[in-house]
Amino acid sequence: MESESMSVLEVQNLKIYYESVWGSYKAIDGASFKAYRNEVFSIAGESGCGKSTLVDGILRLVKPPGYIPEGRVIFEGTDLLGIPEDELRRIRWVKIAYVPQGAMSSLNPVIRVEEQMTDAMIDHGSMNKEEARELAISMLKEVGLPVEVARMYPHELSGGMKQRVIIATAIALKPILIITDEPTTALDVIVQKGILELLGSLKEKYGMTVIVVSHDMAAHAQIADRIAIMYAGKVVEIGSIHDIFEEPLHPYTKGLISAIPAMGKKSIKGIPGLAPSPLDWPQGCRFHPRCPYARDICSEVEPSMKEVSPGRHLACHP
Amino acid sequence: MSELLGTLKRRVSGFISLFKRSLALRVGVALLLLLIFLAIFQPIIDQYRLEGHEATDLGYFEKFLPPSLKHPLGTDQFGRDVLGLHLTGLKFSLIVGALAGSVATLISVCTAIIAGYRGGKIDSILNGVTNSILVIPSLPILMVVAFYTRLDLVSMCLTLAAFSWPWSTRVIRAQVLSLKERTYVDLAKVSGENHFEIMFAEILPNLIPYIIVGLGFSVIGAIFAETGLRIIGLGPTTVVSLGLLIQQALQYGLLTQKRYAEIMSLVLLLMSIFISINLINKGMDEAFNPRLKKVTGE
Amino acid sequence: MSQPLVEIKNLTKVFKIGGGLGLVSRRTIKALDSVSLTIPSDRAAITALVGESGSGKTTMARIILGLLEPTFGEVLYKGRRISDWLKKNRMEYLREVQPIFQDPYSVYNPFYRVERVLEMVIKKFRLASSKAEMREIISKTMKDMGLRPEDLLGRYPHQLSGGERQRFMLTRILLMRPRLIVADEPLSMIDVSLRSIFLDHLTSFKDKLGISCLYITHDLNVASYVSDSILVLCHGRVVEAGPKDAVIEDPLHPYTKLLISSIAIPDPKRRWKEKTDLTSIESFEKLKAGEGCVFSARCPYASEVCKEKVPPLQQIRSERKIACFL
Numbered sequence: 004m005e006s007e008s009m010s011v012l013e014v015q016n017l018k019i020y021y022e023s024v025w026g027s028y029k030a031i032d033g034a035s036f037k038a039y040r041n042e043v044f045s046i047a048g049e050s051g052c053g054k055s056t057l058v059d060g061i062l063r064l065v066k067p068p069g070y071i072p073e074g075r076v077i078f079e080g081t082d083l084l085g086i087p088e089d090e091l092r093r094i095r096w097v098k099i100a101y102v103p104q105g106a107m108s109s110l111n112p113v114i115r116v117e118e119q120m121t122d123a124m125i126d127h128g129s130m131n132k133e134e135a136r137e138l139a140i141s142m143l144k145e146v147g148l149p150v151e152v153a154r155m156y157p158h159e160l161s162g163g164m165k166q167r168v169i170i171a172t173a174i175a176l177k178p179i180l181i182i183t184d185e186p187t188t189a190l191d192v193i194v195q196k197g198i199l200e201l202l203g204s205l206k207e208k209y210g211m212t213v214i215v216v217s218h219d220m221a222a223h224a225q226i227a228d229r230i231a232i233m234y235a236g237k238v239v240e241i242g243s244i245h246d247i248f249e250e251p252l253h254p255y256t257k258g259l260i261s262a263i264p265a266m267g268k269k270s271i272k273g274i275p276g277l278a279p280s281p282l283d284w285p286q287g288c289r290f291h292p293r294c295p296y297a298r299d300i301c302s303e304v305e306p307s308m309k310e311v312s313p314g315r316h317l318a319c320h321p
Numbered sequence: 322m323s324e325l326l327g328t329l330k331r332r333v334s335g336f337i338s339l340f341k342r343s344l345a346l347r348v349g350v351a352l353l354l355l356l357i358f359l360a361i362f363q364p365i366i367d368q369y370r371l372e373g374h375e376a377t378d379l380g381y382f383e384k385f386l387p388p389s390l391k392h393p394l395g396t397d398q399f400g401r402d403v404l405g406l407h408l409t410g411l412k413f414s415l416i417v418g419a420l421a422g423s424v425a426t427l428i429s430v431c432t433a434i435i436a437g438y439r440g441g442k443i444d445s446i447l448n449g450v451t452n453s454i455l456v457i458p459s460l461p462i463l464m465v466v467a468f469y470t471r472l473d474l475v476s477m478c479l480t481l482a483a484f485s486w487p488w489s490t491r492v493i494r495a496q497v498l499s500l501k502e503r504t505y506v507d508l509a510k511v512s513g514e515n516h517f518e519i520m521f522a523e524i525l526p527n528l529i530p531y532i533i534v535g536l537g538f539s540v541i542g543a544i545f546a547e548t549g550l551r552i553i554g555l556g557p558t559t560v561v562s563l564g565l566l567i568q569q570a571l572q573y574g575l576l577t578q579k580r581y582a583e584i585m586s587l588v589l590l591l592m593s594i595f596i597s598i599n600l601i602n603k604g605m606d607e608a609f610n611p612r613l614k615k616v617t618g619e
Numbered sequence: 620m621s622q623p624l625v626e627i628k629n630l631t632k633v634f635k636i637g638g639g640l641g642l643v644s645r646r647t648i649k650a651l652d653s654v655s656l657t658i659p660s661d662r663a664a665i666t667a668l669v670g671e672s673g674s675g676k677t678t679m680a681r682i683i684l685g686l687l688e689p690t691f692g693e694v695l696y697k698g699r700r701i702s703d704w705l706k707k708n709r710m711e712y713l714r715e716v717q718p719i720f721q722d723p724y725s726v727y728n729p730f731y732r733v734e735r736v737l738e739m740v741i742k743k744f745r746l747a748s749s750k751a752e753m754r755e756i757i758s759k760t761m762k763d764m765g766l767r768p769e770d771l772l773g774r775y776p777h778q779l780s781g782g783e784r785q786r787f788m789l790t791r792i793l794l795m796r797p798r799l800i801v802a803d804e805p806l807s808m809i810d811v812s813l814r815s816i817f818l819d820h821l822t823s824f825k826d827k828l829g830i831s832c833l834y835i836t837h838d839l840n841v842a843s844y845v846s847d848s849i850l851v852l853c854h855g856r857v858v859e860a861g862p863k864d865a866v867i868e869d870p871l872h873p874y875t876k877l878l879i880s881s882i883a884i885p886d887p888k889r890r891w892k893e894k895t896d897l898t899s900i901e902s903f904e905k906l907k908a909g910e911g912c913v914f915s916a917r918c919p920y921a922s923e924v925c926k927e928k929v930p931p932l933q934q935i936r937s938e939r940k941i942a943c944f945l
Binding site for chain 3: 049050146147148149167191192193195196197199200201218219220221222224225227244245248258259260262263264266267268271272273274277278
Binding site: 526 | 710
């Protein structure tokens with residue numbers, strides 16, 4: 004699954020810290036991964052692991068008191084963290100599209116759908132109103148929405164429809180990379196399937212790289228090619244979706260997989276203890292207090308990410 | 322209910338932490354405490370300074386003395402020490418504000434909670450009453466009442482309260498409407514709490530910030546209204562409030578007499594009351610919504 | 620068969636929204652339409668009520684808990700109407716029927732410490748005769764749940780995590796030992812790794828303490844794991860009911876079939892086979908009240924009669940019921 008071609012997005016040792024009254028809050032502390040063309044790359048983790056913060060960092064949306072002390076985000080050969088603001092603007096939407104969490108509620112309720120779509124297109128693409136309108140209509144068809152939706156207002160649409168409008172706008176300019184954060188929360192099961200399939204189809208139809216950030220492991224299982232597991236601000240394991248589910252290597256991944264209720268599964272096991280707080284990451288490996296295999300070295304030395312087999316990365320003491 | 326009191330006692334330490342969050346709150350409270358301190362100790366201060374006489378006693382000192390160490394603001398046309406007079410004025414103004422403001426807030430909170438929580442007919446009736454009073458032009462009616470009846474301190478405060486309570490009611494009611502949908506209200510219902518307990522043990526504590534702000538506005542509103550009445554010459558002369566003193570200043574033409582120190586003192590005292598309460602209101606907002614100040618980076 | 624614990628007959632709940640001064644037209648929403656269900660009393664069971672948003676499942680929960688009143692129909696608990704219970708024997712009813720709500724944060728009043736939710740029920744239901752006894756009971760119950768009193772008591776809700784708060788709610792249930800728990804999406808706001816602890820507790824409540832549960836959810840994965848029988852709700856009507864294994868492995872109603880085939884199974888080897896037609900998953904056709912089967916707009920087998928008449932819920936085989944004209 005991992006091609007030898009150059010990666011579309013490469014994150015190297017990204018760190019995102021926040022300064023607060025209570026101390027330095029190390030939300031992301033050295034995350035690295037690569038995403039390639041034509042694949043669905045998933046970032047999975049539970050609440051508090053920092054996945055949304057990671058996306059903020061990649062897109063340079065981190066605001067003070069947050070800052071990026073270290074790291075590189077290489078997109079098509081350029082470090083996004085180093086380029087000037089207007090160059091970044093030209094890349095956003097045209098080459099990298101972003102569908103944030105809860106985007107459906109960010110649609111302006113008093114402006115028609117069509118206008119909101121075309122506004123974004125005219126802003127970032129170089130086309131006039133007529134062309135934008137035509138593009139909007141064809142995009143709506145792409146996502147399976149009836150043409151009438153264009154003239155409607157957001158509040159007349161259901162959650163699933165709004166999400167599809169957002170996705171339609173995001174892919175309109177045929178970006179190379181699209182990042183979606185929790186694309187299916189608050190949506191019904193049947194609609195969820197539709198949206199996930201839509202996202203998965205983007206890679207075949209347009210050769211896009213689709214990064215899906217979500218806590219829903221089942222969603223990842225259905226559409227991802229490769230997946231990165233995050234815990235406590237770090238990436239702990241990366242691999243192909245099949246490898247991760249069949250042979251999870253990191254103890255946290257193992258715990259996560261066995262904790263998911265599924266039809267036909269006879270028993271599920273949770274992970275004891277609680278996720279640590281970013282102000283007080285445990286010493287050494289951050290998972291060691293909850294790890295059933297923890298040894299002395301785990302509480303002293305933080306394991307670094309190593310490629311244990313082609314395409315398989317793991318941060319754990321052997 | 323005893324757990325409510327216990328929680329309140331423990332909350333005092335929680336409140337102290339609020340102070341750390343807002344400069345406005347610290348300054349406002351400090352200023353207000355200073356004013357209250359002066360008002361409370363006014364009788365003692367005057368006893369000490371004025372050789373046992375009331376500040377309002379006529380003719381004790383020489384008239385028209387300019388400011389000096391013994392009389393930092395001089396004496397007026399009746400031979401009264403002006404500083405003592407102004408301190409008395411401060412005391413009475415604060416009393417009027419506190420009394421009228423508290424009564425108004427009490428009525429307002431009860432009305433808002435009952436109307437918002439019970440809904441239906443009760444809400445409609447109470448809303449009707451609230452809106453009617455809002456519509457009534459209060460100052461003319463106050464003037465008529467003051468003109469035709471012998472008002473004393475308490476009855477004046479009650480009258481002021483009667484016209485000012487509806488203003489906070491709307492805001493508090495809106496908050497009650499939102500709070501009653503909270504899941505903890507459902508939990509209280511299935512735990513067997515009755516309506517009264519839910520209104521005052523579940524909802525009321527979460528209204529405290531709004532109540533305090535409402536109290537702030539009521540107090541200021543009452544002092545404003547009282548001062549307004551005074552300027553027209555109405556109101557009990559036994560209640561020597563700053564408003565009354567201002568009216569006397571106008572009546573006796575202090576400006577033309579170039580008794581600037583006296584005028585400035587009155588204005589400053591009145592303004593201090595307003596500023597301190599407004600700062601507290603702003604500070605409460607800052608303390609309870611720290612997002613207004615800084616992002617803590619969640 | 621002895622008298623069922625809960626028996627619901629033709630329950631209908633209609634909401635009116637809008638209106639007021641007559642300037643905005645009033646709309647009526649039929650949240651529940653002639654719903655019937657039974658929860659047996661002879662053995663403790665976990666009954667899953669499965670439905671998507673808008674299916675009326677939360678409305679159902681609120682009616683059973685006494686927080687909402689039905690418009691038509693009867694809701695009986697131990698043979699007596701709930702409205703009757705609440706009027707004459709409110710505390711007795713509440714003692715036996717208790718909820719677990721979806722949002723583990725807003726269920727706590729932020730002004731008070733967390734133990735207040737326990738103290739409230741101890742006081743109201745007279746579970747202790749003195750303050751000391753109350754503290755003892757709280758401490759013991761927490762330990763029975765595997766929680767450490769010294770860690771959690773005295774804290775405020777925002778100081779606990781979502782998982783801890785939900786487990787604290789379970790402690791409240793354990794304290795009360797009701798006959799029936801009405802759980803409304805209790806896991807949707809908790810992390811995956813903590814869900815098994817919660818579900819294990821629910822199951823042990825059933826097995827060891829005989830506490831039945833009406834488990835309301837949209838997640839068929841969880842429903843299939845924890846329940847004994849499943850009811851499928853669609854737009855306010857029950858379309859299928861039966862034992863869990865039967866419904867999951869052999870769904871009869873087209874809606875149930877669609878639901879099961881749409882679930883995301885957390886196993887990359889079992890991916891969806893058929894692609895959903897994006898144009899068919901949602902439509903603007905508003906269902907007119909009372910006309911036809913609720914699923915007719917989306918049903919691949921829909922025929923004329925489906926659009927006109929409402930199919931009744933019928934018993935097909937032993938213990939299985941569906942509402943369909945096929």
